[in-house]
Amino acid sequence: MKFVDEAYIDIAAGDGGNGCSSFRHEKYKEFGGPDGGDGGRGGHVYALADVNLNTLVDFRYTRKFEAQRGEHGKGSDMFGVKGDDIVLKMPVGTIISDAETGEVLFELLQPGEQILIAKGGDGGFGNMRFKSAINRAPRHKTPGWPGERRSLKMELKVLADVGLLGMPNAGKSTLITAISNARPKIADYPFTTLHPNLGVVRVGPEKSFVVADLPGLIPGASEGAGLGHQFLRHLQRTHLLLHVIDMAPFDDSIDPVAQAKAIVAELKKYDKALYEKPRWLVLNKLDMVPADERAARVKDFVKRMRHKGPVFEISALTREGCEQLVHKIFDHIVATRQAALPSVEVDPRFPQHS
Template sequence: MKFLDEAKVYLKAGDGGDGVIAFRREKFIEFGGPDGGNGGKGGDVIVEAVDGLNTLIDFRYTQHFRARKGGNGAGSDRTGAGSEDVVIKVPVGTVVLDEDKETVLADLTEPGQRATLCRGGDGGHGNAHFKTSTNRAPRRADPGWPGEERWVWLRLKLIADAGLLGLPNAGKSTFLAAASAARPKIADYPFTTLHPQLGVVRLNASEEFVLADIPGLIEGAHEGAGLGDRFLGHVERCAVLLHLIDGTQADPVAAWRTVQGELEGYGGGLADKPEIVALNKTDAMTPQARTSRLKALERATGNRVLLISGASGEGVPEALRTLMDAVTADRARRAG
């Protein structure tokens, strides 16, 4: 199934049913009277987060959603039937934005969570509604109110506890494959990863977390270079970020600064998230290069830098334990 994380759709709630003009006419009843009923309510348009979906690809082919109009009123003071709501099922983690792509209408982070995006119109009044002591035979009935309509953007932000960052060919997919049962595409050329990948990291019977791998960033990604920075939305919800740096390149500090600059350019508080920096591909480095590049990175970041190798497994358990501790602390903070 093709991955799609953004879609624009049109929504139209149902109009209310019309009220009617009717009068009571029965044999042996000397005086009749107005008995036109009210119209029924139009259907709402509701969005619901459900399990089992991980892409918005369905909305590439179905982009218009309309609820039905409410039923018209009838004689004998009968109210028209209300129309059923239209429920749009989306993956957990979907954010609904207004047409300006900035105003958040709903953020669905839990299965079963719902939000009403367009409300159906109320039904119009029949002439029985307007009967008074001085107006005993009203000939007035109102049409139903129109339902709301709007264009909205659906944007999927995957639910993950930790995220992988880095330049293309930093070894993110190799690390994900080493840490989980995920099997992302791995090759010796840039931009092997074209869409986000998720893997479940299970340390033991009671400790596990979801790790997200996104396409690599290059300088100028926030301005559209490479694959751009839109995929960074998939790590916005993460508690911690693991920044992998290719240890075989001559200047790992420049690589770290490039990605940091893209995080700041993207915004969304990503630059302020807890970050663990790891020098990757140690299996392809000489001891002297490991020592010098590790010290340079620690001076630049001001924090401890991990040494790992996704290919050989060196340092991977320590990195996973560090991520698990950060995720656990974040879960405790949210629960408390």
């Protein structure tokens, strides 16, 4: 099962500065000669593979990137200053291709890998470059060369950082809608989610993670019953599992604790490593529980469930408690990534672009 994150951007390297046509004018030097300097090089555009990024969501907010042009040459043998380079940080595994032709141009395969994706234009020549024995006073100069301009498509095959577990109608689709850009189909009948929905949750600039809303599980899913088997396999690569519980079932005879334990039993049967992954309980639909009963119902659930991990009380419909949940998830994912991969030092010669 492959999920693909895509983004389109336009990049422009800086144009080179123009050369200068100038002659030296100093006292007692009537024929000082040409002293027009060259223009500066335009800034390059680089792509940097950053292990701390996992999605391309930030490129949906800013799609145009342009490096600084080179300074024009000046008299007195002064060359123009080169334009500043920019570095676009992308997740490891990003494939960069031409947006018009589809041709693959670059791939970021290694953490910390830096690739030149648009070359800045060279600076033009000043008239001092054209001085010769037979041309002592050249007035010729050249303009700077234009920088490369490209429309790019970025593609990233991603795996979900967070998987949502729960019985049908537990509110998983509503939760992923509340916290991400995904818009799954939502209805009040079992197995609303027939296919996994992938959402990118943007916590802030260059801060995001991927969450997958997986089809509801039923007893026997670990043996392949219903829709659960193929999607349980996908959960093996997630950093965190969110177990969403319906705290206000439409039928009073339904016990949320029994339903939650059924899901846990399926995980344990399927894969012990999956069962031992960090799993947080998300008690959903608390807006439908009377205010005076909420605390007692939550306390009773936690006591009977005997869950040792974090427990969050939310309402996906009203988004109560969702913001706190998102920040806690992001902090956990960052800590997991840092523990798994060493930090990458960025070359100080290249300024960072946010």
